[in-house]
Amino acid sequence: MNFFRGAAVIAAKDLRSELRTKEALxxxxxxxxxxxxxxxxxxxxxxxxVKQISGGLLWLVFxxxxxxxLNRSFAREVPNDCLDALISSPASGAQLxxxxxxxxxxxxxxxxxxxxxxxxxxxxxxxxxxxxxLVLVLLLATWAxxxxxxxxxxxxxxxxxxELMLPALVYPALVPALMAAIQLTNVLVGSDTLDRENYIxxxxxxxxxxxxxxLGLAMAExxxxx
Amino acid sequence: MRNRVLYAFAVVSAALxxxxxxxxxxxxxxxxxxxxxxxxxxxxxxxxxTCFTAFFCGLVASAGYLTTKDMRxxxxxxxxTEVGLAFATVNLVTGSIWGRIIWGIWWTxxxxxxxxxxxxLLYVAYLMLRRAIEEPVQRARLSAVLSIFAFTDVIxxxxxxxxxxTQHPGPVLTIRGGGGMAPGMQAPIYWNWLAMMLLGAILVAxxxxxxxxxxxxxxxxxxxxxx
Amino acid sequence: xDSRNFTFLFYGFLAAWLILMVYVVSIVAxxxxxxxxxxxxxSMIEERSNK
Numbered sequence: 480m481n482f483f484r485g486a487a488v489i490a491a492k493d494l495r496s497e498l499r500t501k502e503a504l505x506x507x508x509x510x511x512x513x514x515x516x517x518x519x520x521x522x523x524x525x526x527x528x529v530k531q532i533s534g535g536l537l538w539l540v541f542x543x544x545x546x547x548x549l550n551r552s553f554a555r556e557v558p559n560d561c562l563d564a565l566i567s568s569p570a571s572g573a574q575l576x577x578x579x580x581x582x583x584x585x586x587x588x589x590x591x592x593x594x595x596x597x598x599x600x601x602x603x604x605x606x607x608x609x610x611x612x613l614v615l616v617l618l619l620a621t622w623a624x625x626x627x628x629x630x631x632x633x634x635x636x637x638x639x640x641x642e643l644m645l646p647a648l649v650y651p652a653l654v655p656a657l658m659a660a661i662q663l664t665n666v667l668v669g670s671d672t673l674d675r676e677n678y679i680x681x682x683x684x685x686x687x688x689x690x691x692x693x694l695g696l697a698m699a700e701x702x703x704x705x
Numbered sequence: 706m707r708n709r710v711l712y713a714f715a716v717v718s719a720a721l722x723x724x725x726x727x728x729x730x731x732x733x734x735x736x737x738x739x740x741x742x743x744x745x746x747x748x749x750x751x752x753x754x755t756c757f758t759a760f761f762c763g764l765v766a767s768a769g770y771l772t773t774k775d776m777r778x779x780x781x782x783x784x785x786t787e788v789g790l791a792f793a794t795v796n797l798v799t800g801s802i803w804g805r806i807i808w809g810i811w812w813t814x815x816x817x818x819x820x821x822x823x824x825x826l827l828y829v830a831y832l833m834l835r836r837a838i839e840e841p842v843q844r845a846r847l848s849a850v851l852s853i854f855a856f857t858d859v860i861x862x863x864x865x866x867x868x869x870x871t872q873h874p875g876p877v878l879t880i881r882g883g884g885g886m887a888p889g890m891q892a893p894i895y896w897n898w899l900a901m902m903l904l905g906a907i908l909v910a911x912x913x914x915x916x917x918x919x920x921x922x923x924x925x926x927x928x929x930x931x932x
Numbered sequence: 933x934d935s936r937n938f939t940f941l942f943y944g945f946l947a948a949w950l951i952l953m954v955y956v957v958s959i960v961a962x963x964x965x966x967x968x969x970x971x972x973x974x975s976m977i978e979e980r981s982n983k
Contacts, residue, residue: 647830651823658819
């Protein structure tokens with residue numbers, strides 16, 4: 480119980496400081512909307528095309544805009560040596576990791592909740608038809624994004640080339656989860672029904688989440704303290 | 706002494722490769738459907754096995770570093786990963802050339818090819834990360850963590866031909882439950898694997914000596930600036 | 933078909949060896965550079981300690 484309370488304190492602290500300034504959130508939402516707009520110029524999609532590209536489009540938007548939030552997550556702690564203070568606080572590395580991840584998760588979900596209806600309007604996509612399953616995909620894949628992103632954000636926080644290294648690490652590692660999310664979103668937004676082949680992608684997504692959450696928790700202490 | 710062992714390895718490796726080339730070209734017939742191009746598998750598959758072995762050694766060495774904090778493990782992990790990456794490149798390029806003949810295309814985004822490409826990118830990122838960190842202890846620690854994360858993708862590459870119906874052929878070796886090849890055609894794959902492992906071992910040994918030199922340079926530099 | 937088959941087989945083997953050769957050459961080049969650095973540092977330190 481204590482473990483989760485410690486993580487919750489960290490998450491609450493992060494969310495509070497983010498909601499006071501809203502700097503990362505505003506920047507990320509406007510960035511996500513800008514990419515959605517750019518893609519509609521780039522492809523000028525009709526109904527058939529939307530069916531084919533909706534998954535890829537949505538997840539590229541989410542993946543790219545998430546980099547802003549994930550980068551800020553630890554970079555925010557660097558001035559005034561806040562990170563050192565956090566590390567020397569009673570919270571363990573795993574608690575710190577889980578708290579940070581939970582805060583990032585909440586912020587990413589907010590961004591997605593804004594971007595998804597806008598996507599529906601811009602592209603005339605029927606994303607509400609299988610909303611339950613789509614939300615499940617969003618929750619699972621966003622957690623994958625969060626876990627990988629938070630781990631590598633912690634890994635690169637002290638590097639000179641932080642902003643350059645983070646995308647080079649995050650996107651390759653994310654490919655399996657993104658592939659699954661894109662496939663499933665394509666089917667769900669294109670109003671097809673899921674068949675057996677698609678459930679492999681669900682399994683992959685769930686497995687990815689479990690494995691990388693455990694790895695992240697196990698490695699957190701090493702990453703922060705050494 | 707150490708050099709002599711390396712030369713011996715090189716001689717054995719070269720002899721094995723020459724013997725294998727003779728078997729592959731002179732003794733084995735063309736494959737029924739693919740013609741002579743199937744012979745690429747004798748480099749494609751052993752290169753993949755060698756690079757996976759190397760990455761596995763990298764995983765073990767990284768875990769070893771994190772538990773013992775001995776810098777020698779870090780040197781092993783760095784050398785092994787770099788050599789593994791060279792063999793991964795051989796695997797990708799030979800596979801692509803085979804695909805041009807058999808599929809008519811250089812590349813396709815099926816699960817096997819994609820995950821292998823991701824694997825390559827991840828270990829390139831590993832080497833990039835090592836370059837980006839100057840402080841040796843921090844470099845060793847963070848790159849060890851990344852190596853452990855990256856290895857999960859090797860498992861995905863390995864399993865991908867069982868989990869998905871890929872355009873890439875399924876298992877061919879009998880030990881993996883594949884039955885695609887006559888036993889006489891399988892043997893040179895193992896021999897070439899052995900030859901490549903020996904070659905890889907030489908390269909790793911040379912790379913490790915360089916890591917030691919680099920560490921000596923670092924300490925000399927510190928000494929030089931301390932004056 | 934068969935001659936194209938042969939050409940690509942040749943490309944494949946060539947590529948495999950070329951990649952390994954390039955890697956070996958890069959290792960040798962790095963070794964030389966490291967040696968030079970090491971010698972320079974050693975002589976530098978020796979010079980200073982002689983003063």
